[in-house]
Amino acid sequence: MDEQESAAGDGGISTRTMEIVVALVLLAVSALVVIDSYRLGSKWGDDGPQSGYFPFYIGLLLGIASVATLARVFLKQSRRGEKLAAPGPEPQFVGWGQLKLVLSVLLPAIVYVLGVQLFGMYVASAVYIAIFMRWLGHYSWVKSVSIAVGVTATIFVLFEIWFKVPLFKGAYDALAWLGY
Amino acid sequence: MVEISALFHGFAVVLSPFNLLLMLIGIVLGVIIGVLPGLGGANGVAILLPLTFTMPPTSAIIMLSCIYWGALFGGAITSVLFNIPGEPWSVATTFDGYPMAQQGRAGEALTASFTSSFIGALFAVIMITFLAPLVAKFALKFGPPEFFSVYLLTFCSFIGMGKGSAWKTLAAMMLGFALAAIGMDNITGRLRLTFGFSEMMRGVDFLIAVIGLFGIGEILLSMEEGLAFSGKSAKIDPKVVLETWKKLPRYWMTSLRSCLIGCWMGITPGGATPASFMSYGIAKRMSKDGDKFGKGQIEGVIAPETAAHAAGTSALLPMLALGIPGSPTAAVLLGGLLIWGLQPGPLLFVEKPDFVWGLIASMYLGNLAGLIIVLTCVPLFAAILRVPFSIIAPVIVVICAIGAYTVHNAMLDIWLMMLFGVVGYVFKKLDYPLAPLVLALVLGDRAEDSFRQSMLISQGDMRIFFSNGLVGGITGLALVMLFWPMLSKGLAKVRGT
Numbered sequence: 168m169d170e171q172e173s174a175a176g177d178g179g180i181s182t183r184t185m186e187i188v189v190a191l192v193l194l195a196v197s198a199l200v201v202i203d204s205y206r207l208g209s210k211w212g213d214d215g216p217q218s219g220y221f222p223f224y225i226g227l228l229l230g231i232a233s234v235a236t237l238a239r240v241f242l243k244q245s246r247r248g249e250k251l252a253a254p255g256p257e258p259q260f261v262g263w264g265q266l267k268l269v270l271s272v273l274l275p276a277i278v279y280v281l282g283v284q285l286f287g288m289y290v291a292s293a294v295y296i297a298i299f300m301r302w303l304g305h306y307s308w309v310k311s312v313s314i315a316v317g318v319t320a321t322i323f324v325l326f327e328i329w330f331k332v333p334l335f336k337g338a339y340d341a342l343a344w345l346g347y
Numbered sequence: 348m349v350e351i352s353a354l355f356h357g358f359a360v361v362l363s364p365f366n367l368l369l370m371l372i373g374i375v376l377g378v379i380i381g382v383l384p385g386l387g388g389a390n391g392v393a394i395l396l397p398l399t400f401t402m403p404p405t406s407a408i409i410m411l412s413c414i415y416w417g418a419l420f421g422g423a424i425t426s427v428l429f430n431i432p433g434e435p436w437s438v439a440t441t442f443d444g445y446p447m448a449q450q451g452r453a454g455e456a457l458t459a460s461f462t463s464s465f466i467g468a469l470f471a472v473i474m475i476t477f478l479a480p481l482v483a484k485f486a487l488k489f490g491p492p493e494f495f496s497v498y499l500l501t502f503c504s505f506i507g508m509g510k511g512s513a514w515k516t517l518a519a520m521m522l523g524f525a526l527a528a529i530g531m532d533n534i535t536g537r538l539r540l541t542f543g544f545s546e547m548m549r550g551v552d553f554l555i556a557v558i559g560l561f562g563i564g565e566i567l568l569s570m571e572e573g574l575a576f577s578g579k580s581a582k583i584d585p586k587v588v589l590e591t592w593k594k595l596p597r598y599w600m601t602s603l604r605s606c607l608i609g610c611w612m613g614i615t616p617g618g619a620t621p622a623s624f625m626s627y628g629i630a631k632r633m634s635k636d637g638d639k640f641g642k643g644q645i646e647g648v649i650a651p652e653t654a655a656h657a658a659g660t661s662a663l664l665p666m667l668a669l670g671i672p673g674s675p676t677a678a679v680l681l682g683g684l685l686i687w688g689l690q691p692g693p694l695l696f697v698e699k700p701d702f703v704w705g706l707i708a709s710m711y712l713g714n715l716a717g718l719i720i721v722l723t724c725v726p727l728f729a730a731i732l733r734v735p736f737s738i739i740a741p742v743i744v745v746i747c748a749i750g751a752y753t754v755h756n757a758m759l760d761i762w763l764m765m766l767f768g769v770v771g772y773v774f775k776k777l778d779y780p781l782a783p784l785v786l787a788l789v790l791g792d793r794a795e796d797s798f799r800q801s802m803l804i805s806q807g808d809m810r811i812f813f814s815n816g817l818v819g820g821i822t823g824l825a826l827v828m829l830f831w832p833m834l835s836k837g838l839a840k841v842r843g844t
Binding site for chain 2: 182185186189190193196197199200203204207211216217218219220221222225226228229231232233235236239260261265268269271272273276277279280283284288292295296299300303304306314318319322326330331332333334335
């Protein structure tokens with residue numbers, strides 16, 4: 168019950184925090200691009216522009232844009248401080264309850280991709296769909312497994328047999344006995 | 348009237364049983380994609396693209412473009428019946444479409460939206476038929492500086508015309524360019540931004556980005572809202588259709604205006620989403636019943652739907668004529684052309700007339716077939732939305748993963764897709780636009796090539812972009828677009844005093 172209340176409550180990550188984090192990440196990316204372009208040569212070579220010529224300016228612009236975004240976040244904050252007329256709650260990027268829901272999809276998806284890497288697309292997909300349905304949808308095991316196997320079998324027929332597009336079989340191929 | 352005879356030749360290409368079948372499959376798949384949350388026009392086409400590698404290019408593009416039309420139609424179904432926009436461009440349709448459904452006028456709203464979609468698309472296709480060959484002929488004279496100035500215009504209009512923060516648009520765009528630069532440099536053959544990882548040599552394929560940003564990102568977003576579908580049931584009576592059709596001619600002004608807005612926004616890469624909002628806003632201001640908008644006014648459905656389809660369709664004009672896509676989906680189709688071994692751009696009209704005119708003819712037929720299919724099968728498609736999210740979500744994740752893998756048969760791409768999913772989720776919530784990121788990723792290499800070629804010609808002198816009337820005009824227009832928000836503010840001030 169506590170969890171549901173906190174979902175409706177104020178807790179969460181504020182938009183401001185997230186704005187700053189994203190702008191800083193972009194700034195870091197721009198630094199990477201600029202440094203790598205500089206390494207490759209961002210000037211004019213004997214035979215024309217060097218490899219880093221164009222990306223150098225791209226990185227520079229990305230950096231300027233992120234700094235500008237950062238500046239705007241801080242400006243807004245100081246303006247908000249001056250105008251106490253409309254304090255209101257801090258705009259929220261995501262509430263803890265929402266974040267939990269999002270992670271309940273994201274984390275299994277990441278585990279699923281790891282599963283694909285190890286056991287191949289088909290096995291991992293079937294297991295993933297079945298467990299997702301069972302955990303988040305609260306379906307019976309019978310229903311979950313039958314839908315999961317049905318979907319995966321359809322995909323198998325579609326890709327391996329009709330379109331002859333082989334999908335990833337994984338490090339430990341559990342379906343090697345099928346011969347595909 | 349060379350175009351007319353070329354068009355009829357195109358119809359002859361399309362009207363083979365195999366192509367007609369692909370067209371129908373494409374539209375049905377497209378509507379399903381449009382109805383499902385997390386799958387949309389751009390990533391739907393991206394996922395299915397690898398399946399068309401073995402088809403002849405003309406058949407492949409017919410199927411893929413029909414998926415696009417289908418997705419455009421499908422977005423309206425969920426907006427009207429469930430108040431959930433299946434696609435971003437159908438958000439404006441929910442404003443009046445859903446209230447109409449609540450009043451028991453779902454059939455009327457759907458008929459109006461499908462019909463106006465069709466009209467918008469038809470208007471745009473007719474425009475493409477006559478304008479695209481002219482633009483292409485004109486563009487044959489383009490050299491590298493001209494092409495770069497057109498790219499510049501494309502990207503500047505994004506910054507100037509965008510709704511949100513111009514800095515965020517710029518950041519998203521530059522991120523796209525930076526991602527495009529990863530891998531081998533086309534001209535010198537040196538590795539860029541790979542940091543020693545050989546897997547990175549391939550670069551980041553924009554299809555992976557599209558699938559992650561729009562597919563996985565969308566799933567995460569819809570999960571947050573906790574998705575409770577509570578839809579209105581709908582069945583379209585032929586009688587309601589006829590009655591609605593009788594009413595529609597009254598709103599010809601709204602339709603025409605929306606068509607024009609849509610075409611303009613589609614050709615300049617504004618895209619379908621802003622077009623639909625803009626058209627809705629203008630219709631509201633111009634209409635006699637403006638104050639009734641939002642409470643179930645049929646005009647409020649006609650305006651955004653017409654504009655969205657006109658924009659979605661006319662986005663293909665610059666793709667065909669110049670090789671510059673006007674929307675993310677058009678960008679994916681362009682990627683398809685490259686994979687099938689066709690060089691998009693003005694020469695396409697000369698070298699592959701069968702392909703171009705087949706595609707244009709399929710636009711006419713595809714939209715007509717789409718209209719008939721959606722009008723007759725609405726209950727069927729609405730039923731898809733009643734499938735619980737806890738089944739749909741994992742299946743969509745699986746489909747996205749397969750789509751990402753099949754692009755290059757690379758496992759790394761699936762990981763990248765997940766990463767892009769998170770990026771898409773965060774960017775969408777913080778109003779970083781995704782369309783410029785995707786377009787920059789697609790056009791990055793070619794924009795860079797044309798820039799470097801221009802620099803080689805001029806020996807590093809930037810004045811080459813103003814060296815003659817044509818290139819100077821386009822570059823000037825690009826700068827106007829870039830500073831448009833400031834200019835329009837200045838104009839308003841001058842007028843005000």
